[in-house]
Amino acid sequence: MSQPVSLPLRVAVVGAGPAGIYASDILTKNDPDVTVDIFDRLPTPYGLIRYGVAPDHPRIKQIIVALHRVMESDRINFIGNVHVGVDIKVDELREFYDAIIFATGAERDRPADLPGIDLDRSYGAADFVAFYDSHPDREKTWDLTDAHSVAVIGVGNVGLDVARMLARTADELLYTDIPEHVHAVLRDSAVTDVHMFARRGPAQAKFTPVELRELDHSPNLQVLVQPEGMEFDAGSQEALSKSKSLRMVVDVLSEWAIRDADPNFNRRIHIHFLENPIEVIGEDGKVVGLRTEHQELTGDGNVRGTGEFTTWNVQAVYRAIGYRSEAIEDLPFDTRNFVLPNRAGRVIDLDGEQLSGIYATGWVKRGPVGLIGHTKSDAAETVANLLADAPSLIKAPVRDREAVHALLASKSLPVTDFEGWDRLDAHERSLGEPATRERIKLHSREDMTQIGRAGAR
Structure with missing residues (x-):
């Protein structure tokens, strides 16, 4: 029989936009032993900062500098090009993580x-x-x-x-x-x-x-x-x-x-x-x-x-x-408000019962309202409840940080990592140099993946 969590927490965060990164940052600051893997279906991090902020708003895009510092933590690992609910099921993630925070945002009309x-x-x-x-x-x-x-x-x-x-x-x-x-x-x-x-x-x-x-x-x-x-x-x-x-x-x-x-x-x-x-x-x-x-x-x-x-x-x-969020396979979804049904970040089923180890933050939690400051406080609430629940969470049976990569490799998924983002970032900046522009953005998933995986494991 599974036992309550006593080992250091292993947490998966699904979504590498501000909501997911803030949650990861707050987690690692409040628990010195936790390790976090951030999944995103795109090969790049930063979510709507990269793909939702108008290009003539570089001031807002500068938040990426602060988010980059968070992602550099040894206890935070970026796993890109993986669509949770499609490439890997939620129940598969539960084999590796004690808790999962969904921060998948809202990018549809x-x-x-x-x-x-x-x-x-x-x-x-x-x-x-x-x-x-x-x-x-x-x-x-x-x-x-x-x-x-x-x-x-x-x-x-x-x-x-x-x-x-x-x-x-x-x-x-x-x-x-x-x-x-x-x-x-x-x-x-x-x-x-x-x-x-x-x-x-x-x-x-x-x-x-x-x-x-x-x-x-x-x-x-x-x-x-x-x-x-x-x-x-x-x-x-x-x-x-x-x-x-x-x-x-x-x-x-x-x-x-x-x-x-x-x-x-x-x-x-x-x-x-x-x-x-x-x-x-x-x-x-x-x-x-x-x-x-x-x-x-x-x-x-x-x-x-x-x-x-x-x-x-x-x-x-x-x-x-x-905007509206999209449903995630195998999880309940509020089709009226287009969010994961939750109480203060604790995801609940359609009968109102809490789903153990499943949490939400950001727009998929509260709807597409509020600015960056709201996203931080939103993440803080969710993380506080996750940490309060930690003693009663059921521990994942597989604790090796590399085990999830072995599973993804067995699925032949072209996974990208944070070092790959830095390579892509440098490449886009080099494209902009001849035109004295900060960068020119690539738009092909294949090109971004190829550059990001140039030094893949």
């Missing part, structure tokens, strides 16, 4: 219940982000030649990123890490006007002041706010009184709302508040418009429809209404 949303030229923001960030498993091409006016549904930070990437000129982005195929698509773009639609008012906006201001930094585009949507009720005023950040956002929006359109700009971003998209209009199977209903504030920051409708002449629609 939430569905939208909107007539016409499935028309051609109707896209999910997550898919477009994956394209311009050169995700190796997603679209390698994108057509921006067939729409001069596009709609973005949603005005969170992702919506801002999508609008900005659609509106900026390709050559403005040549200082970033985008490879040639992304530059070529943006260079050939026909887009001149991007319309962003928010169902609620400016005091309910979800973007941050820094993200908003960056929308207006391009010399080639003008940002305009529709004045009719700049309305505030008692609930809005209360929200503004409690948040300096929100007041900064509203100040910027108010400044843009009194601008006159400048004909010297040939690209524009239009922000529309209190306009609720109700239908994507199609013709011959393609998007030809978007219908919205004007909303009015109800006094508490919420809105209701007015019965006034507008049809906008757009030829493409991008929905930026949130």
Whole structure:
């Protein structure tokens, strides 16, 4: 019969983005004997920092410097190119680890219940982000030649990123890490006007002041706010009184709302508040418009429809209404909230019973909300509960750190490690040197794997 854990903890973390790396860091700082293996289905670490942050946001990408220091620990081992639930089952991992933390994030689009949303030229923001960030498993091409006016549904930070990437000129982005195929698509773009639609008012906006201001930094585009949507009720005023950040956002929006359109700009971003998209209009199977209903504030920051409708002449629609996590084979999944069902990071089954040794952190735990600071506190909560449970966890029968590599080798999986990431990192930086760019990102999984495995065991 298996015995409670008494040997040093062996923990697997599934997902090498910030959530998984923070959990690993907190674990090793709070338990001097624990060893951690971080698995990722991609050949590279860093998750959405590498494949979800817009290329013109190098400031945010600098978090990789701190994450790299964590990954250098002798007690943390990166195992890339392994898809847990597909290449190796959860029950197989249990043979080697006393506990498993799932930090698989959220990188797919939430569905939208909107007539016409499935028309051609109707896209999910997550898919477009994956394209311009050169995700190796997603679209390698994108057509921006067939729409001069596009709609973005949603005005969170992702919506801002999508609008900005659609509106900026390709050559403005040549200082970033985008490879040639992304530059070529943006260079050939026909887009001149991007319309962003928010169902609620400016005091309910979800973007941050820094993200908003960056929308207006391009010399080639003008940002305009529709004045009719700049309305505030008692609930809005209360929200503004409690948040300096929100007041900064509203100040910027108010400044843009009194601008006159400048004909010297040939690209524009239009922000529309209190306009609720109700239908994507199609013709011959393609998007030809978007219908919205004007909303009015109800006094508490919420809105209701007015019965006034507008049809906008757009030829493409991008929905930026949130990301969702994906189910993991052999684990329960909350299909309403798109998360692993859990209590404070302890994964539970559909009857509410805790699954021994199974934990969650990050967006797969709480949904795709919050910034990096939330991710740290989220990981701390999960790790604290794991360590509290440690005395009662059932120990894994196989304790040798090399044993899992033997299993992966027997499956003929082209595993990458952290030294392989450093080789790939150096290679991408060398590609950027002739163009005085920090790096040019590779987009082929095969190429990344080959370079990463140049010194494979």
